[in-house]
Amino acid sequence: MDMKKRVHLELKDRNPAEVCVLALDTCRSGNGEVDGVTEEFSGLEVLRMVNVGLTSLSKLPSLPKLHKLELSDNAICGGLEALAQKCPNLTHLDISGNGISDIAALEALKPLKKLKTLDASGCEVSTRDDYRDGVFRLLPHVMYLDGYDRHDNKAPHSDNGNIGGARTNNLLTKYQDDGAGPHGGDDDEDDEDEDDGDDVSEEEVGLSYLMKEGIQDDEDDGDYVEEEEEDDEDGDEEAVRGDKRKRDDDEDEDDQ
Incomplete structure (x- = not known):
């Protein structure tokens, strides 16, 4: 997608003067120039x-x-003078x-x-031996170079990993909450809610299963006792029939 079209999509019918954050990452600039971002x-x-794909900042508007x-x-290989002219409060x-x-x-x-x-x-330039010392001498007002100060102390970072403090972080958060840009939306929160629901369902199913197992065990134990009692009753009846047959045989012998 070209940069000009991307700017139009990011605006979403908003007034350009009301936009505080504009993210145009990975779109394509026209002829290596800033395109679509205006003084509006x-x-x-x-x-x-x-x-x-920027190669020049000559068409950067006044911001x-x-x-x-x-x-x-x-x-970009040079032409950083445009930054001091167009963005004096960087x-x-x-x-x-x-x-x-x-x-x-970098003198620009x-x-x-x-x-x-x-x-x-x-x-x-960052591979030069005198890089860090040279930049800090050239730009004494710069506190952090490539994430570290002149004493090699790490720069403080905001929650989203960007150097720039709470002000920038709040702007980016508001930008995403408004639904603008490629990272807007609440999909993660929805996923979390769905996960919570799944956990509850799994617990309920597990509890029901255990209760069912317990009930089944009790029923099985009852069946086992009843079967034993039935076996005992069958045995007693068989013994009675055996005794009766024996008495009948003894009487037949006496008659003979």
């Missing part, structure tokens, strides 16, 4: 364009409220898995004074 998205705070931008797994930027090969390309991020978290892991 003036209230946008979180924008995800992961693995969409003054944007504070988190995810551009991982694209083919605090979190993910450009991991792109074609950034030199620390000099210096005007982003509010930038606190930068992820460039998976880029060629």
Whole structure:
């Protein structure tokens, strides 16, 4: 699906100015450019364009409220100047898995004074020996690089695994609860409810089975006793008949 069509689907008849979170992951950008995202998205705070085939940010619109931008797994090699011009309030930027090969390309991020978290892991530049020290010197306002601070302490993460704090996490949760994006819906909760019902049914069936077994055992025991009593009665009758036959034989002998 191309990016422009994806943007239209994500809007779902909403006013672009009211959208705070926009996730366009895995769609296809037109000619490697941002397509369909316009300045009408003036209230946008979180924008995800992961693995969409971007090679350039030259057509990125002005998004003054944007504070988190995810551009991982694209083919961007430079041109990061557009970020400082179009998104001056960025605090979190993910450009991991792109074609950034030199620390000099990151110098374009210096005007982003509010930038606190930068992820460039998976880029060629991250393999350089002076990578971490060089980036922290170049961008002293950045607190976390690739998930760690300058002292190798791990960055705090929100519940969904994204760096960005409670504000971003709440926005993403609201985005999903509204039914927007590829992860909306309550299927998991429905599955849990169904599982609970199955557990109750299994317990009831198990209890009924045990009770039935107990009743059957009692009935079987009764049958066994009755059979024994019947056997005893048959034996007594046979003995009586035997005694009678013996007396009859003795009388016949006496008559002879």
